[in-house]
Amino acid sequence: MPLSTPVRRTRLAAAGLALAGSLALTGCGEPRPADAQDGAAARPPGASPYVEPGANDGAPHYNENNAHRQPREMSPAHEKDAQREAERIEPVLKKLWKQGKWDPGSVRAALLGLGYAEGDGGLAVEAMRSRYQDGEYVVPEGAMVGLRVHRDACVTAFVQKSNYGVQANGPYLETGCMTPPVGH
Numbered sequence: 001m002p003l004s005t006p007v008r009r010t011r012l013a014a015a016g017l018a019l020a021g022s023l024a025l026t027g028c029g030e031p032r033p034a035d036a037q038d039g040a041a042a043r044p045p046g047a048s049p050y051v052e053p054g055a056n057d058g059a060p061h062y063n064e065n066n067a068h069r070q071p072r073e074m075s076p077a078h079e080k081d082a083q084r085e086a087e088r089i090e091p092v093l094k095k096l097w098k099q100g101k102w103d104p105g106s107v108r109a110a111l112l113g114l115g116y117a118e119g120d121g122g123l124a125v126e127a128m129r130s131r132y133q134d135g136e137y138v139v140p141e142g143a144m145v146g147l148r149v150h151r152d153a154c155v156t157a158f159v160q161k162s163n164y165g166v167q168a169n170g171p172y173l174e175t176g177c178m179t180p181p182v183g184h
Helices: 005-025 033-037 076-099 104-112
Strands: 123-127 131-133 136-138 142-150 153-160 164-169
Touching: 076 104, 076 142, 076 153, 076 164, 104 123, 104 142
Parallel strands: none
Antiparallel strands: 123 142, 131 136, 142 153, 153 164
16 A cells, blocks of 8 residues: 555655764764874864863853953063063052951052052952852952053952952953953
């Protein structure tokens, strides 16, 4: 007895999907001879083929999802200037941290005392950003610092109850010299 057209189409579609699925799984995760011929590095057994080079935690699309958190490059001369400013700021933040003064007002006053000016790409001091902790958003005590040294060079710093940090880096795409918030 011949099959009706809708039943035949359904069976053909199911067979096609099964064949496509089995072809997709064949050799999944195995290095192919073409990989070695093209000069591509062989992945360790079981490694995901979707990990980007330089991905921090190995997650697919890590670099794409965190592009806003990657500072831009600095020229060598401007990098030296930014590092010199970071070295001026570090002992001030260390002293404030030891004194338990990590509020934005205290940090701003201390850095203005070094001769930095606020506004228009100079010094910026802000409260820490909220973060998700123990099922709720909290704003930790502390201050974030951004200092524009050159168009392509910054000092990014923070001081909070638990620690402090200072680094010379290029500006961030979306937030300039302030450390950007964590994305998804």
